[in-house]
Amino acid sequence: MSERTEAGGIKATERIAVPQRGPGPAGQMGAGEKAMDFVPSARRLVGRMRPHRAKAALVALFAVGSVTATSLGPYLLGRATDLVVAGLVGRDLPAGQSQEQAVAALRASGQGSTADLVEGMRHLVPGQGVDFDAMGRALLIVLGVYLAGALLAWLQGYLLNDVVQSTIRTLRADVERKIHAMPLATFDKAPRGELLSRVTNDIDNVGQTLQQTMSQLLTSLLTVVGILSMMLWISPLLALVALIAVPVSLVLTRAVMKRSQPQFVTQWRRTGSLNAHVEESISGHALVTVMGRRDAVNTTFAEQNDELYDASYRAQFVSGLLMPVMMLIGNVSYVVVAVVGAFRVTAGAITIGDVQAFIQYSRQFNQPLTTVASMMNLLQSGVASAERVFELLDAEEERDASVVGAVGGAGRAGVGTRGRGEVAFEHVAFSYVPERPLIEDLSLVARPGETVAIVGPTGAGKTTLVNLVMRFYELDAGRITLDGVDVTTLSRRELRAQTGMVLQDTWLFEGTIRDNIAYGRPGASDAEILEAARATYVDRFVASLPDGYDTVVTENGENLSAGERQLLTIARAFLADPALLILDEATSSVDTRTELLLQRAMGALRADRTSFVIAHRLSTIRDADVILVMEAGRIVEQGTHTELLAAGGAYAALYRSQFAASALD
Structure with a gap:
């Protein structure tokens, strides 16, 4: 992040959070204020799956089918158990009598408990053993039901994966679009590491959360409904006993979530802060080493790392309490169901197979509740x-041209049409912070083909002036026109298509030298690229490279010198052939000989092109058509180099002090 030192501006040390929802100017909320509630955020996250609702409906349908099959399994297996028990008991009873006669005989002989047991059995035939054919058919049905459930579960997982990944892809695309639609002021205020953490870590965490929780939560909720239905069908009394655990589980879950959700919000906020510190440390590693600040950087890292550890520990510890507590409640419920079920079997009110199925249901009933509890920490982290x-x-986006202005107007150059490049400031006022005015009532005209140099002390407002032309910031008052058209009625695409800008800080991407130059005008021919390279003397150093224009530039151009990187960015701007050229200390990184060559190149390109040149080295702007001297956001002098020296004012003082310092050195 470049440090903004304009008077009234924002320094790099005065960082604030990314614009957030909440009270305050422009809808911003500081990082330390209360976050949104869990439920609205979760509902909004699920709402992003709406474009895939057809597939989501199939996911729900397959989940219902899978859960239905799983829920029927224990009941059908209980029927097979009843066949075995009925055969074992029936073979010991006298043959030739009915089940009712056998029960009456047992009662008559004083075996009332056995009579109740026999009376409650299904499929019992006195004198007949286990019907293996019936039992085999029952087991095959159970196997078929479980296989169908497994197939439906696989289809559910397959479709859900497609829904989740498509949703995350769209979310990433929306965030990428948002980043490019946000005003420059946002990036001045927010650490890049914090923004990167949201774009990478947070989105990845959301994707993992949806992937791991959606299927399990949906299946768990449906399983609870399905199992509860089967339990009520088998035995309402045992179902009531098992349901005692539900309100206890809900109360505990609500209490733990209330305490753990703020900890997860803090955890991810600390993660963003730590990423911002690491990104700064790596970007400025050379400076940190030279200034001997490694210990201080390590100390800050250790402090922020400890804060992240504490927040993560508290979040995981509090949410982790749910799992063991839910397991305890489930085990207690399991024991109670087993004891009550045994009494009901001896009373003949229920079969052994039904108790077996119910015990399985009881365990399965608590399992989804335990699963939901165990997923709460991941779910809260993802939300x-x-x-x-x-x-x-939700951050504020750049305001673009009005609808009327965006569709065209008299005297306007289109996106593909090069204008004349006349720029006029009319009573312009601007400040970064309302209570600290920077530019007040500034007026000037830069005519087509003129080179306008802007000089002045640090913080005078030089860079701010050209940033306003580019509409990186909006004016507080007045207006700026390009070829007589108010720039606020132009779309930013129209405006910036007329403008080329070269900054002191170079930016090159990983690609060939040819690709980096062509970035200024995609689709440019090789001849045009070579022409721009020769005009800016890039061709001079490219000829010495082993692969010439196909040489791959590494990240940030580390395999090129600072001057060579600057030449490439200038060639890129020249290839774009803009009507308006802005050079912000563009020659500060080149040697004296290269600087002279660049001056000649720029001189040849001044025809029909308005140029704004910001420079601290006054020797580079002697040939400018007009020199503006700025102090505290005001133009205090303007004229040619000779006129200003003769006037003996602010420019002459700057010129003398600069060359006096050189002589002293």
Whole structure:
């Protein structure tokens, strides 16, 4: 992040959070304020799956089928158990009598408990053993039901994976679009590491959460409904005993979530802060080493790492309490169901197979509740990350041209048409912070083909002036026109298509030298690229490279010198052939000989092109058509180099002090 030192501006040390929802100017909320509630964020996250609702409906349908098959399994297996028990008991009873006669005989002989047991059995035939054919058919049905459930579960998982990954892909695309639609002021205020954490870590965490929880939560909820239905059908009394655990589980889950959700929000906020610190440390590693600040950087890292550890530990510990507590409640419920079921069997009110099925249902009934509890920490973590992503998506975007202005107007150059490049400031006022004015009532005209140099002390407002032309910031008052058209009525695409800008800080991407130059005008021919390279003397150093224009530039151009990187960015701007050229200390990184060559190249390109040149080295702007001297956001002098020296004012003082310092050195 470049440090902004304009008077009234924002320094790199005065960082604030990414614009967030909440009270305050422009809808911003500081990082330490209360976050959004869990439920609205979760509902909004699920709502992003709406474009895939057809597939989501199939997922739900397959889940219902899978859960139905799984729920029927224990009941059907209980029927097979009843066949075995009926055969074992029936073979010991006298043959030739009915089940009712056998029960009456047992009662008559004083075996009332056995009579109750026999009376409650299904499929019992006195004198007949186990019907293996019937039992085999029952087991095959059970096997078929479980296989069908497994197939439906696989189809559910397959479709859900497609829904989740498509949703995350769309979310990433929306965040990428949002990043490019946000005003420059946002990036001045927010650490890049914090933004990167939201774009990468938080979105990845949301994807993992949806992938791991959606299927299990849906299946668990349907399983609870399916099992509860089967339990009520088999025995309402035993179902009531098992349901005692539900309100206890809900109360505990609510209490733990209330305490753990803020900890997860803090955890991911600390993660963003730590990422911002690491990104800065790596970007400025050379400076940190030279200034001997490694210990201080390590100390800050250790402090922030400890804060992240504490927040993560508290979040995981509090949410982790749910799992063992839910397991304890499930085990107690399991024991109670087994004891009550045994009494009901001896009373003849229920069969052994039904008790077996019910015990399985009891265990399965608590299992989804335990699963939901165990997923709460992951779910809360994912929703906390989603909240941070939504805060980014809700941030204020750049205001573009009005609908009337965006469709065209008299005297306007189109996106593909090069204008004359006349720029006029009319009573412009601007400030980064309302209570600290920077530019007040500034007026000037830069005519087509003129080179306008802007000089002045640090913080005078030089860079701010050209940033306003580019509409990186909006004016507080007045207006700026390009070829007589108010720039606020132009779309930013139209405006910036007329403008080329070269900054002191170079930016090159990983690709060939040819590709980096062509970035200024996609689709440019090789001849045009070579022409721009020769005009800016890039061809001079490219000829010495082994692969010439096909040489691959590494990340940030580390395999090129600072001057060579600057030449490439200038060639890129020249290839774009803009009507308006802005050079912000563009020659500060080149040697004296290269600087002279660049001056000649720029001189040849001044025809029909308005140029704004910001420079601290006054020797580079002697040939400018007009020199503006700025102090505290005001133009205090303007004229040619000779005129300003003769006037003996602010420019002459700057010129003398600069060359006096050189002589002293």
